[in-house]
Amino acid sequence: MLHFLTKILFLTLLIFIYCEFIIYYFVLLGCSWSQLSKLDQDFTISSPKDPSKKPLHVMLIADTHLLSSYEGHWFNKLRRDWQMYRSFQSAIFLFEPHIIFFLGDLTNTGQWYSDKEWNKTIQRFHSLFSVSSNIRLYVLAGNHDIGFHFDVTDKNLKRFEQTFQTPHVRLLTIDDDNIHFVLINSIAFEGDQCRLCERADHELNTIINELSQTDILTKPVLLSHFPLYRSSDANCSRQSLTTLKSTSQYPTHKERYDVLSQEATKHLLTTIKPRLVFTAHTHRYCYTEHNNKDGKIIPEWTVPSFSWQNRDDPSFMLLSITTNNQRVSHCYLPRETTIFWSYAIGGFLLTFYILFGGRRPFYLVACCFLRKMFKI
Template sequence: MAVIFMHKRAIWIVLAAILSLFVYNEFLVYYIVLLQCHWPQLDDGRADLDITPTSRLPLKAMIMSDTHLLGSREGHWFDRLRREWQMERSFQTALTLFNPEVIFVLGDLFDEGKWCSDREFKYYVKRFSKMFRHSSHNDMHILVGNHDIGFHSMIEDDKLKRFYRTYSVESAKMVRLKDNIFVSLNSMAFEGDRCDMCQEAMQSLNIIAGTLDCAKFYFQHGNEDPSCGDTTFPYTRPILLQHFPMYRTSDSNCTGIDSAPPDMKNDPFMPKWDCLSKEASEKILRQIKPRMIFAGHTHNFCYHEHVDHTPEWTLASFSWRYKSTPSFLLVTISNNNQAVKKCYLPSEVTVVYTYVIGAIIIIAWIVLPKKFYGYRPPSVEKSR
């Protein structure tokens, strides 16, 4: 009986060790890593003194990009299972720890949205809704990316409309949240040609720019511009959200462990493919006059200041398939001030090493002499 008892004890110890290793790597590690992040605090020294602050509490926003849920053509089932589990646990943990008021997803929700059927698109939407589920207290705004509908030259009208319809997206859209103004754009609609989508985007952008000018006129002069009607509201410089980054030549000046690898940093960007064209970027900056810009698309992090000193953050991918060190941003925003904090998700390399080291320890414990866990087999002499 002693022999049977000791064998059972060893088995239970091994099973407990395996379960502990799994729970740590698949649940606890997300809390341990994300607890190292926090909401950034506003610095009064950085406030825009030209804008009168309101009494509202600052808005707390979480911004992420490029989730790339895998499809049926290019995604292996285990790869899809693994990546979606990682993203779901990361998002749900972040939601629990930080409880943002608003969440912005900067496009490329799906990896194969540009060519998938309506049936698979519905399956995409169902999976995304499950992974990134949130309560009504966490407002979520979705932008469109090139993998959701395709690059400009391959966009089909029905695929464009189904994404717009599903996520209430527009080619150019303005929303106001707690006296802060956000302008979101469809990056593929600023090709500069005369396509219907591009004309619609430019018309919407012009309307938004005019609305902002009216609000600014009222703010500066204390009365309404007769041409504006009664559409004025408290003015503040808007925050621009889009999938493509603004025009820049490369990632050569980008830093951080989630920035482009050294052998890619100096690769020249192709306008309208890696970033917006120079012409489109200048026009948007001139019309919107944003106080800051957030974009995705490259899968690599970058902080960049434009010639007018407008700061732009390009977010790394939220998926481990494209980045071994995914990240997202926490942004604290008032109508005249803002603060940005980058939060890293667990490194996949660290998780793999933890599994390997844990497995080695468990295997070593099993093969060591049995006296190490309290079992001594009976001697040959006594068994006779």
């Protein structure tokens, strides 16, 4: 009897370990850093001085929406935190990125948090998404962190900037690779001449001057929480349309709420002249393209939410980039429904094992069940 109970405990532990640890590695192993192709190379820009130098590896994550201590059930919050922690740490172990960008909405309702609640949530953020000292981590502001443009307070803005050392516009240059990233607080690009927007315009002009004075012709990568203007997601790539039956089911985007305004989008594209753009906010994947005044195509990827609170199939992006080449990978995390069915199937088989004790009837029923499930 003791031997039988030991087996049951061991099998239960195996099911738990698979569903809470191993499945994350299994799913993430289906993704990898994309190999660069000469077909995508920009020959107007000189190649890296050292041809053997590996590309810069960048991970992009969006909309984690960490719940506060008073939001939702405690188990739901614990579950979401564990899922993101396990996914993130598994991804760091497998992919070893050089830089990680969080594209805003770290918190769920951070604009309404007290200072005490804010500090507690940020401590959780650093605990869940802890990295080694050789990995750089940068954060953008989202509307759930500081509020939309119409309700941003000086206190919330200052609190976020002091927490993550983030100005409205920031130029990040990787000196060894001569690769530029421009990080913007998209909530400050309303164009209504408020002090928020005036400061953002001033910082943007300063960075544009810096870029124009550099000897490197590399165009920057633009990072924003709000997507650039698009009327809806109907024209996104086919991959982003799989969740809906027709493009007519996509609602029209509201400027300055769902996406940046047309004026702000045009201003950013013509002044920064980015080589590619990464955005967030919608919680859905989207690949779209913009044309600048020179007629060149600027690709934009909208990164889906990283939280199961918002999606059954959260995901993130991997960017391999050099001075004149880049490739993007879209990496999925385990579906929550997959984890649920893994527990259900494991529990089903374990129940039959308990009932039949490993005898032949259990073997026959289990085989029949698996054949029907997987159509063997």
